[in-house]
Amino acid sequence: MENKKVVNIDMRQYGMVLALIAVYVIFAILTGGKNLSPANINNLIMQNGYVVILAVGMLLCVLTGNVDLGVGSIVATCGAVIGIGMVDYGWNMWIAIIAALVVGLLCGMFAGFFIAKLGIPPFIVTLATMLMGRGLTYVLLQAQTKGPLPTDFTYIGAGFLPTIKVGPEGAQIDMVCIIVAAVVSVLIVLAELKSIATKKKYGFAGNPVWQLVVKNVVIIGIVWFFFYKLACYSGIPFVLVLMVILVGLYHFITTKTVAGRQIYALGGNAKAAKLSGINTEKVFFWVYTNMGILCAVAGIVLSARNASATPKAGDQFEMDAIASCYIGGAATSGGIGTIIGAVVGAFIMGILNNGMSLYGFSTDMQKIVKGAVLLGAVTIDLVSKRKK
Amino acid sequence: MSEYILEMNHITKEFSGVKALDDVNLKVKKGEIHALCGENGAGKSTLMNVLSGVYPYGTYTGDIVYKGEVMKFHHIKDSEAKGVVIIHQELALSPYMTVAENVFLGNEQCSSKGVIDWTKTQARAKEMLAKVGLEHENVNVPVNTLGVGKQQLIEIAKAMAKNVDLLILDEPTAALNDEESAKLLEIMLDLKKQGVTMIIISHKLNEISYVADSITVIRDGHTIETLTKGVDDFSEDRIIKGMVGREMTNRYPVREGVTIGDTIFEVKDWNVYHPEDPNRQVLQNINIKVRAGEVVGLAGLMGAGRTEFAMSVFGKSYGQKISGTVKMNGKEVDLKDVRTAIDNKLAYVSEDRKGNGLVLIDDIKRNMTMAALRNFFSKNGVVNSNEEIVKAEEYKKLINVKANSIDQAVGSLSGGNQQKVVLAKWMLTQPDVLILDEPTRGIDVGAKYEIYCVINDLAKAGKAVIVISSEMPEIIGTCDRLYIINEGHIAGELSKSEMTQERIMGCIMADNRKGE
Incomplete structure (x- = not known):
């Protein structure tokens, strides 16, 4: 085996993380450290939970070379189902959640059917579901806000895991956060060691040790920073748990499973994928169905956080989700993009929003900046690729 | 004036330190058909891109002397203005536009500024088509309704409409069958009689020995030799010997x-x-x-x-x-x-490796395992990526895919190596x-x-x-x-x-x- 060969770290992926940190630091300076406060870190996670969830699903659509424009509307429709069920019919929380998931699933299958079985362009189909979903939400809610929703349910969007507070009054910190951070750190190190071991077993070249050390120190540093801040506030938000599980699951699916590979192959060259035994119709169908289910999850989280269902809920969420994917390095032509990239993209958008609000920018200004960031990120990405 | 319409002297062109062309010389006589032979990657297309201004003056060293003048083309439009027109391997026709529209694409026949004169366009299109033996073709049908052979001739008609003196044809017969190819070669001989000088790049050596007056062989970015009809041996074996540097009996x-x-x-x-x-x-x-x-x-x-x-x-x-x-x-x-x-x-290796065989943006190993992934590289739907790397390395060696690593994107490989990747992909399905x-x-x-x-x-x-x-x-x-x-x-x-x-x-x- 050629041992000389050194696998270099994919700088593009790290470049995005560095950009994320840079944006965060800039706003820390501009706002005089306001965005570093434990309460704000907590807000950042709670406010961006649903964007991350949607970006994860959207990435799969983007990988096929398409987008789903109906996302925001379906989020609202699922929220409406919960609001009406719990407020008007007094449903049990679990029934409401299942009902929302079923509605999301059906919406996804509806879009998937037209796209996969009938070959209608996704842009058109999801433009239609966007209009239909929004209209349906207004009809269901009769243009009224349904609320308040019970606290059992709002826990999903605004609750925290149990805490063990220690320390003096006023400066208490939550030990659960610290324990989780410690466990995560150990797991990161173990995972790296295991990866080195398998690489040795197969005789592959590995990264130089210093690169691995730097990489892991930075990751562990970020983990500790976040969990320490959360420990100073109210502990681990439930949304964070949900988010981590979903991101982990979809990262696994896209990188390690046959199904994930099939999505990339379809996006890269649909004809070649088809002639390699990949059922492209099925892939399309499940990508859009999956998006529907994730819309329902986001709808549940959003209505829980707001403790109500409103017809305007989720307005333009699709745009945030799409922008997250592209900022995160996904290609508009399909076949290129990662879940981690999309999540980082979502957080860049989130930190921008949050920082600008703290700094006192109006929402109108925020839109201008967000648009410019999207355009800038994709331009830099494409121009740098062209130079190579 | 010298007998040469074109002299390319000591052309050297580097791509990030790698010499694609190293002191290449090409001399083309007025009114001849000059063939350019060489293996893929030898530098034929690079040389033609230098000539046509795709690589602008200043990015290469050496001189282009055309009709006795040193040329400094900065853009493909500059070379076209002087009558040098290149027809690339991939057809550059707009499929849903009519024959007449395509013939004058980018060279529209206008009455006043910016307003197209359709009568003139059609009449002139008929004229141009007559020069390539398509005098009976309806100029008002979309080009995609015609066969590839005719489309290739329309490309030539399009070049003729630009008052071409030196026509460069890059693999003109690659997509044509024997009959269509034969027809194209006859048209080329006919154009020669009309006074057009041509440079042809082709892998079909029998066609070259039939149509060319002289042949320049390029290997690894160097000019190896120039053969002249009637003086040198023009057989296929002789040309191959020059191309590969050894006898291929x-x-x-x-x-x-x-x-x-x-x-x-x-x-x-x-x-x-x-x-x-x-x-x-x-x-x-x-x-x-x-x-x-x-x-x-x-x-x-x-x-x-x-x-x-x-x-x-x-x-x-x-x-x-x-x-x-x-x-x-x-x-x-x-x-x-x-x-x-x-x-x-059962395995089927498609004729269209780029369109139907490969995901060009993806790397060698993933392309190799694309069809076999489900049956041989996964368990319960989870990919064994280590096994994948081992097998990809094995097949890269086995069938000699020339690439830096199995992580290289297949889009950056030469045609031959891409074909090997597609073969490996299907061999891996056992x-x-x-x-x-x-x-x-x-x-x-x-x-x-x-x-x-x-x-x-x-x-x-x-x-x-x-x-x-x-x-x-x-x-x-x-x-x-x-x-x-x-x-x-x-x-x-x-x-x-x-x-x-x-x-x-x-x-x-x-x-x-x-x-x-």
């Missing part, structure tokens, strides 16, 4: 030690209808048998139905109302989709029967030889191999037996000893006469 490696076994692949009474027109029968009652260790050719003209046959068998990827039976290893199987076909150990559709199209002599070696190895391993090729010498050189397909049915079957180009063509002609 045997272009087709000998297959030894193969034991031909029982019939393992059999298609009976195969009928297929056109995918868009249920009344149009594309294939009629095709019957073929292939034995283990045997290489069987499907010969025929382009459009005879060979690719359609292969794809319809391979998981019904083409056509509708398909009837007939397929037997693999003596058992009747229903290959209802591609997945079932792969599971039954098939018993492989259908190779035009396995050496557009790749150079050296890579072709390596592909033939792979075919031999497959036969040795007891696989049944079906080769579809439009190059008759290739099919004769590689196959043990061949079927001739013409207009959707089998027109004949020839054994090894009966195979000659004359017999194949004769068989097709006789079949055509029968049909009339």
Whole structure:
């Protein structure tokens, strides 16, 4: 085996993380450290939970070379189902959640059917579901806000895991956060060691040790920073748990499973994928169905956080989700993009929003900046690729 | 004025430190057809891009002297203004525009500024088409309704409309069948009489020896030699020797030690209808048998139905109302989709490696395992990426894919290496029967030889191999037996000893006469 060969770290992926940190630091300076406060870190996670969830699903659509424009509307429709069920019919929380998931699933299958079985362009189909979903939400809610929703349910969007507070009054910190951070750190190190071991077993070249050390120190540093801040506030938000599980699951699916590979192959060259035994119709169908289910999850989280269902809920969420994917390095032509990239993209958008609000920018200004960031990120990405 | 219309002197062109052209000289006489030969990657296209201004003046060193003047082209428009027009391998026609519109694309015939004069456009288009032997063509039909051969001629007409003095043709016959190619070559000789100087790049050496007045051979970015008709030996073997730097007495490696076994692949009474027109029968009652260790050719003209046959068998990827039976290893199987076909150990290597075979933006290893991923590189739907790397490395070595690593994007490889990746992709599915559709199209002599070696190895391993090729010498050189397909049915079957180009063509002609 050629041992000389050194696998270099994919700088593009790290470049995005560095950009994320840079944006965060800039706003820390501009706002005089306001965005570093434990309460704000907590807000950042709670406010961006649903964007991350949607970006994860959207990435799969983007990988096929398409987008789903109906996302925001379906989020609202699922929220409406919960609001009406719990407020008007007094449903049990679990029934409401299942009902929302079923509605999301059906919406996804509806879009998937037209796209996969009938070959209608996704842009058109999801433009239609966007209009239909929004209209349906207004009809269901009769243009009224349904609320308040019970606290059992709002826990999903605004609750925290149990805490063990220690320390003096006023400066208490939550030990659960610290324990989780410690466990995560150990797991990161173990995972790296295991990866080195398998690489040795197969005789592959590995990264130089210093690169691995730097990489892991930075990751562990970020983990500790976040969990320490959360420990100073109210502990681990439930949304964070949900988010981590979903991101982990979809990262696994896209990188390690046959199904994930099939999505990339379809996006890269649909004809070649088809002639390699990949059922492209099925892939399309499940990508859009999956998006529907994730819309329902986001709808549940959003209505829980707001403790109500409103017809305007989720307005333009699709745009945030799409922008997250592209900022995160996904290609508009399909076949290129990662879940981690999309999540980082979502957080860049989130930190921008949050920082600008703290700094006192109006929402109108925020839109201008967000648009410019999207355009800038994709331009830099494409121009740098062209130079190579 | 010198007898040379074009002199390219000491041209050197570097790409990030790598010399693609190193002190190349090319001299083209006025009114001749000058061929440029060399393996893929030798630098032919780079040289032509330097000449036409795709690589602007200043990015290379050396002089271009054209009609006695030193030229400094900064843009392709500059060279076109001087009458140097290049026709690239990929057709640059807009498929839904009419013939007339295409002929004057980018060179519109205007009455006043920016307003197109359609009468003039059509009249002039007719004039231009007459120069390329298409005087009876309707100029108002969309070009995509015409065949590739005619489209190629329209490209030339388009160049003629730009008052061309020096026409560069990059692989003009690559997509054409023998008949269309022959016609194109006649048109070229006719244009020569009209005073147009031409440079032709082609891998089809028989065409070059037929049409060219002189040949410049390029190898690894250097000019090797220039041969002149009537002075030097113009045979194919002589040109190949210059291209590869050694004698290639045997272009087709000998297959030894193969034991031909029982019939393992059999298609009976195969009928297929056109995918868009249920009344149009594309294939009629095709019957073929292939034995283990045997290489069987499907010969025929382009459009005879060979690719359609292969794809319809391979998981019904083409056509509708398909009837007939397929037997693999003596058992009747229903290959209802591609997945079932792969599971039954059938593989089809498409003729269009970029369009149907590869994901160009993805790396070598993922392309190699794309078709075999489900069956051989995963457990419960989870990919074993380590095993994937091991196998990809193994096959990269086995069939000699020239690349820095298996993580390189296949889009950056040469045609020959891309073809090897596609072959590896299908070998990894561990098939018993492989259908190779035009396995050496557009790749150079050296890579072709390596592909033939792979075919031999497959036969040795007891696989049944079906080769579809439009190059008759290739099919004769590689196959043990061949079927001739013409207009959707089998027109004949020839054994090894009966195979000659004359017999194949004769068989097709006789079949055509029968049909009339």
